Amino acid sequence: MKVLSYDPELCVGCYxxxxxxxxxxxxxTDGEKSSIRILDEGEGPLRAVYCVQCGECIAVCPTExxxxxxxxxxxxxxxxxxxxxxxxxxxxxxxxxxxSDQTEPxxxxxxxxxxxxxxxxxxxxxEVETARAPGVQV
Amino acid sequence: xxxxTQATRRVLAEYTYEAPPVExxxxxxxxxxxxxxxxxxAKPVTDxxxxxxxxxxxxxxxxxxxxxxxxxxxxDPENEIVISSGPIGGITQYPGSGKSLVVTIxxxxxxxxxxxxxxxxxxxxxFAGWDGIEIQGKAEEEVIVVIDGVSGRVTxxxxxxxxxxxxxxxxWLIEQLAEKKEDRxxxxxxxxxxxxxxxxxxxxxxxxxxxxxxxxxxxxxxxGGIGTVFRDKRIKALVVRSGPVRGDSxxxxxxxxxxxxxxxxxxEIHDYDDEQNRMRKRGTPYLVQIMDDYDxxxxxxxxxxxxxxxxxxxxxVWEARFTQGLPDGCWYGCTMACSxxxxxxxxxxxxxxxxxxxxxxxxxxxxxxxxxxCGIFNPDDILEINFYCxxxxxxxxxxxxxxxxxxxxxxxGILDKEKTGGLELTxxxxxxxxxxxxxxxxxxxxxxIAGQGIRRxxxxxxxxxxxxxxxxxxxxxxxxxxxxxxxxxxxxxxQQGGYGLTNKGPQHDEAWLIFMDQVSNLLPTFEDKAExxxxxxxxxxxxxxxxxxxxPWNDIVPPDNRYTDEPAKIPEHVQNYVELFSAVTGxxxxxxxxxxxxxxxxxxxxxxxLRLGKGRREHDAIPYRSQGPVTVExxxxxxxxxxxxLREILGLDPEGMSTQExxxxxxKYREEQYERLKDAVYERRGWTPDGVPKLxxxxxxxxxxxxxxxxxxxxx
Numbered sequence: 140m141k142v143l144s145y146d147p148e149l150c151v152g153c154y155x156x157x158x159x160x161x162x163x164x165x166x167x168t169d170g171e172k173s174s175i176r177i178l179d180e181g182e183g184p185l186r187a188v189y190c191v192q193c194g195e196c197i198a199v200c201p202t203e204x205x206x207x208x209x210x211x212x213x214x215x216x217x218x219x220x221x222x223x224x225x226x227x228x229x230x231x232x233x234x235x236x237x238x239s240d241q242t243e244p245x246x247x248x249x250x251x252x253x254x255x256x257x258x259x260x261x262x263x264x265x266e267v268e269t270a271r272a273p274g275v276q277v
Numbered sequence: 278x279x280x281x282t283q284a285t286r287r288v289l290a291e292y293t294y295e296a297p298p299v300e301x302x303x304x305x306x307x308x309x310x311x312x313x314x315x316x317x318x319a320k321p322v323t324d325x326x327x328x329x330x331x332x333x334x335x336x337x338x339x340x341x342x343x344x345x346x347x348x349x350x351x352x353d354p355e356n357e358i359v360i361s362s363g364p365i366g367g368i369t370q371y372p373g374s375g376k377s378l379v380v381t382i383x384x385x386x387x388x389x390x391x392x393x394x395x396x397x398x399x400x401x402x403x404f405a406g407w408d409g410i411e412i413q414g415k416a417e418e419e420v421i422v423v424i425d426g427v428s429g430r431v432t433x434x435x436x437x438x439x440x441x442x443x444x445x446x447x448x449w450l451i452e453q454l455a456e457k458k459e460d461r462x463x464x465x466x467x468x469x470x471x472x473x474x475x476x477x478x479x480x481x482x483x484x485x486x487x488x489x490x491x492x493x494x495x496x497x498x499x500x501g502g503i504g505t506v507f508r509d510k511r512i513k514a515l516v517v518r519s520g521p522v523r524g525d526s527x528x529x530x531x532x533x534x535x536x537x538x539x540x541x542x543x544x545e546i547h548d549y550d551d552e553q554n555r556m557r558k559r560g561t562p563y564l565v566q567i568m569d570d571y572d573x574x575x576x577x578x579x580x581x582x583x584x585x586x587x588x589x590x591x592x593x594v595w596e597a598r599f600t601q602g603l604p605d606g607c608w609y610g611c612t613m614a615c616s617x618x619x620x621x622x623x624x625x626x627x628x629x630x631x632x633x634x635x636x637x638x639x640x641x642x643x644x645x646x647x648x649x650x651c652g653i654f655n656p657d658d659i660l661e662i663n664f665y666c667x668x669x670x671x672x673x674x675x676x677x678x679x680x681x682x683x684x685x686x687x688x689x690g691i692l693d694k695e696k697t698g699g700l701e702l703t704x705x706x707x708x709x710x711x712x713x714x715x716x717x718x719x720x721x722x723x724x725x726i727a728g729q730g731i732r733r734x735x736x737x738x739x740x741x742x743x744x745x746x747x748x749x750x751x752x753x754x755x756x757x758x759x760x761x762x763x764x765x766x767x768x769x770x771x772q773q774g775g776y777g778l779t780n781k782g783p784q785h786d787e788a789w790l791i792f793m794d795q796v797s798n799l800l801p802t803f804e805d806k807a808e809x810x811x812x813x814x815x816x817x818x819x820x821x822x823x824x825x826x827x828x829p830w831n832d833i834v835p836p837d838n839r840y841t842d843e844p845a846k847i848p849e850h851v852q853n854y855v856e857l858f859s860a861v862t863g864x865x866x867x868x869x870x871x872x873x874x875x876x877x878x879x880x881x882x883x884x885x886x887l888r889l890g891k892g893r894r895e896h897d898a899i900p901y902r903s904q905g906p907v908t909v910e911x912x913x914x915x916x917x918x919x920x921x922x923l924r925e926i927l928g929l930d931p932e933g934m935s936t937q938e939x940x941x942x943x944x945k946y947r948e949e950q951y952e953r954l955k956d957a958v959y960e961r962r963g964w965t966p967d968g969v970p971k972l973x974x975x976x977x978x979x980x981x982x983x984x985x986x987x988x989x990x991x992x993x
Contacts, residue, residue, distance in 0.1 A: 202462070228540045242525050
């Protein structure tokens with residue numbers, strides 16, 4: 140499956156990825172609506188939070204709104220979602236996001252728009268057999 | 278709904294309406310259905326109802342109070358069944374937020390029973406436009422009541438082809454009423470079964486549609502015979518259908534605040550459930566081994582608290598039997614997910630022998646009740662009984678406790694094969710227990726006698742078989758007419774009060790204080806015990822006012838809970854409830870307000886009992902089996918502990934005493950202790966020494982309505 144990959148060594152913390160993501164999926168520039176978050180925790184390198192398509196959320200979804208598509212990407216059928224946010228609390232990577240403008244959560248679907256725009260080439264879409272933790276280089 | 282069903286459904290009454298939007302947790306109306314004259318109408322939810330009675334059990338009590346008379350009995354037409362969730366019921370973001378509360382006058386206790394049940398009915402009823410449903414009257418012929426919030430139509434219908442037993446009826450209703458696959462998702466049914474009509478221990482099954490299993494599941498409003506009232510009204514089923522549920526269907530005042538609190542608890546369960554109670558994998562059966570370890574698991578009609586065979590029915594066994602990895606919440610967003618099931622169980626006895634079924638549960642109470650308490654340690658017997666209790670509409674707790682009573686009577690020679698129609702009802706005889714259950718389903722034989730409950734069996738055994746009334750009073754584990762739930766409370770005075778000083782009878786949902794009292798010794802004085810028997814019943818009542826489940830309160834705890842000033846209260850979770858109520862309703866409350874809300878409803882229920890001729894000190898009596906050893910073998914089984922108490926507390930020398938003398942001395946002491954506990958608790962609750970709420974208490978709580986005061990004044 141194709142997943143997002145992030146290299147903290149290359150990241151310059153420009154947050155362009157967050158802007159691109161929110162513009163792509165929500166038509167606004169708002170980091171709170173991005174499915175990738177760059178975290179500056181003071182010490183050590185920057186860190187990125189995004190979905191690695193591990194699919195643990197699928198099992199906790201009570202309405203089968205979360206599913207893995209034919210390409211292996213974990214997706215959310217908004218029509219089936221009852222906004223319970225179980226997936227948000229159960230995501231091992233805290234990569235399922237919410238915003239007060241809507242009741243359904245949202246996540247990275249490996250669309251690659253952020254990769255296109257990343258000036259530092261810190262992001263990539265890579266092919267993997269199984270999901271790995273974010274930040275681990277492939 | 279579907280046209281294919283019209284041939285088998287005859288509409289007796291129809292009411293059309295436009296479902297109002299839910300605002301801050303309320304629709305502002307309740308549905309009234311009278312089955313005697315086939316009238317259907319809407320009643321407004323008043324400000325007093327919202328302010329003082331909140332919702333759920335509070336609404337139920339208020340509507341029931343106005344529907345019945347002082348002398349109404351359970352099977353009078355004016356008795357009502359009221360179902361309501363509550364303002365928080367139906368939010369999807371916080372675990373345990375989809376409960377329904379049912380109240381009626383009980384055929385077991387002749388006072389109000391309330392029961393807290395999962396499944397989707399209550400929330401979907403709200404999303405179909407109703408804060409509650411109130412059913413009065415008795416139908417001439419069997420009926421179903423269909424509340425269709427999508428088309429805005431409520432109907433009372435005859436459906437002669439509909440089966441009675443729940444596992445068949447649930448499927449039938451879905452087949453008949455759901456036009457599209459998606460309709461099943463937002464439909465829920467309430468039903469009982471054939472056993473409910475032949476006994477006084479009938480329960481109600483509330484359905485949810487399990488999308489992964491592609492089948493309806495059922496949760497039970499078990500206690501107090503509500504299913505019996507349901508069948509007496511000749512109702513086969515209630516059906517509700519709403520539009521699709523969304524994350525904001527409850528239209529809360531502050532959804533962001535709810536999301537914040539909800540995701541925090543989801544994460545807490547994700548991070549700590551595995552190392553705490555493993556509710557997600559085992560559900561409430563995790564308690565079986567713990568209770569055994571602490572000598573609290575009822576064995577042989579509550580004689581003993583542990584058994585060497587307990588590992589055969591403990592949580593490990595059920596973890597292996599339950600299908601793992603499914604989102605087993607009984608409402609959306611319950612990540613505690615304790616509603617486990619055994620799938621593809623092949624029924625081995627009775628009318629459904631050979632069918633492959635889903636067994637919902639068993640829960641701890643069922644395992645302890647129909648299992649260890651009856652000396653039955655075969656998981657398949659427990660499953661068989663669990664399945665049939667549910668589909669027949671019989672409460673597993675009452676069934677377990679009364680069967681244990683019957684077994685002790687059998688072993689004591691009060692009953693024999695002749696009296697039981699050939700059933701050898703000795704401890705451990707699973708086959709006999711299962712046949713007893715089938716007799717209840719058919720309304721035949723000894724099952725019909727046993728199905729009347731322990732209180733009536735005691736009278737019957739005395740009058741028909743000449744049994745010793747004192748012995749039966751001592752070993753019959755009922756109070757107020759309701760069978761005990763499944764904890765041995767002999768060594769915890771506080772829990773004796775937790776069972777005895779309740780509104781509805783000995784069900785542990787008001788207070789479970791055994792560990793605080795007996796294990797941790799946190800309640801050494803009467804004042805401490807009284808404070809706990811004030812706070813916890815009030816706090817736990819609150820779940821039933823708002824549509825919540827108790828389990829996510831303390832079956833998961835924050836890792837730093839033990840360092841808080843009051844760990845037993847789980848302060849962080851109490852604060853969650855404060856946040857949720859404020860965020861849904863827009864009424865900012867504090868944790869003290871939460872208790873005050875409950876206290877008003879709790880006292881109202883006590884006054885309701887007074888109105889129905891009960892509710893005083895004498896009605897808070899408990900059987901001695903719940904207080905101490907009734908028999909020599911019981912005394913001997915804990916002789917060291919009892920002898921020590923005689924020595925240290927009563928200053929007696931057990932060496933020179935016979936077991937009978939020791940038992941008598943211990944009994945005198947323990948019974949006096951319980952009376953002193955009553956005094957302390959009544960005082961703390963603002964009641965007279967006779968257990969009657971004082972006028973000043975009613976006034977402080979703002980429920981000094983003239984009709985309430987009039988009831989109380991007769992007893993002051």
